[in-house]
Amino acid sequence: MNSLIKLELVRALRNRKFLFFSVLYPSVLFLIIAGSSGTTDTVDGTGLTVATYMMVSMASFGALTAVLMGNSERIAKEREGGWVRQLRLTTLPGRGYVLAKTASAAVVSLPSIVVVFVVAATVKDVRLDAWQWLALTGAIWAGSLVFAALGVAIGYLATGDAVRPITMITYFGLSMLGGLWMPTTTFPQWLQDIAKWLPTHAYAALGQAIEQSRAPHAQDIAVLAVSFALFAGGAAWLYRKDTLKA
Secondary structure: OHHHHHHHHHHHHHOHHHHHHHHHHHHHHHHHHHOOOOOOOEOOOOOOEHHHHHHHHHHHHHHHHHHHHHHHHHHHHHHHHOHHHHHHOOOOOHHHHHHHHHHHHHHHHHHHHHHHHHHHHHHOOOOOOHHHHHHHHHHHHHHHHHHHHHHHHHHHHOOOOOHHHHHHHHHHHHHHHOOOOOOHHHOOHHHHHHHOOOHHHHHHHHHHHHHOOOOOOHHHHHHHHHHHHHHHHHHHHHHHHHHHHO
């Protein structure tokens, strides 16, 4: 399994387009959205400045890009191309393939988080305590596993031709409605009521809680836990179903 993980890492690091969208693109968006804001401009209803709010949002968005986009398309195309079937003929256990995909995506997601933090600190002068930087990195990185499981599920659900539109709709829908691109406080009330139950909203809320030096809301923890259970359970069921077809 270690050899497969190394292979997946090499493939991910050689994909310049994927690296741009997962590592650099979130930082570019951060500069576009927060670049013109003042250091004291705040987001209504949050108590956070625009820069600190969008820093967490874009770091979460970058991690989401790495684990969701990377996993779903590769798995669907490798299933269709016969690579997954070939791996089943080896001694590699089925869970090893899924773990290798998740591990490689997680490694790529970490730089996307760190780059956003560095840009926010140097360009927008965001200042936090050392424990907050560490806690933010750990929380956003660990939380991305929820969406890594979703990526695996989509990869086993969709065909090679259908996986991209399905992933893009899921990706942009969760990002926009979850408040990663703009504060949900700017939404109509009915849309805010929907957004607070989305995993992306809960995901960003974890980081915002750390920035405010408070404990996260129980609802956000519950939404992420339930989402992970559903996505991981769905991925496991679809994997077993795909194995029976092979």
